[in-house]
Amino acid sequence: MQMFIDYFKEYWVLFVILFVALIALIVVYAKMGKSMAKRKAEKEALIKKLDHMKAIRETYSELTEEKILSDSGENLLEGVADNIQVRLEKEDDMNSAFEKLTDEEKTVYAFHYFLEEAKTKPSEFFRQFTKPLTPYALEGCREFLEKEAFALVKILYDSYDEDNETESVIPEKTASLDEKIIELDIVASAKEKAAEYIKANMSQFV
Secondary structure (H helix, E strand, O other): OHHHHHHHHHOHHHHHHHHHHHHHHHHHHHHHHHHHHHHHHHHHHHHHHHHHHHHHHHHOOOOOHHHHHHOOOOOHHHHHHHHHHHHHHOOOOHHHHHHOOOHHHHHHHHHHHHHHHHOOOOHHHHHHOOOOHHHHHHHHHHHHOOHHHHHHHHHHHHOEOOOOOOOEOOHHHHHHHHHHHHHOOOHHHHHHHHHHHHHHOHHHOO
């Protein structure tokens, strides 16, 4: 024991270095473990999302009045929007093809993509897209959102230039508006209202 104490006194710097190295190694392995767990969770979430998208595409590849009326409504908005997306992708000019859709189809299609962004950052939709999508998305918000949520979305819509949407004219308020809209938890009720709208206007979607 005394020999160890004497050795430590003589080489205490080495012991400190080894101790620090050990702590660093533990921290590195801990971070690696968290990183691997995060990547695994992200991979599982991606696989789940892809499986969901595949199921939606298969379920709603053909729309009939009977299928729309019997639908539970949980995925009807997404399914109809995906059905429209598939049709648009088959055209050489998607913008021209979009203009040929019925107003009801345009509204549902645009609103679906807004709602996807609204889960995390509503303003991102108006930053990413312009006409002809954004006016119909706003119309969908008017139709399917509660008045309080629509009023907030309208402020976001008005803050982006339709021809150059990249930057908001009220950047200092954008984050706050996003937070307020997210806090209202609009997704479930909006999907329900959209499903009712689709069923009420089903002749426009088949």
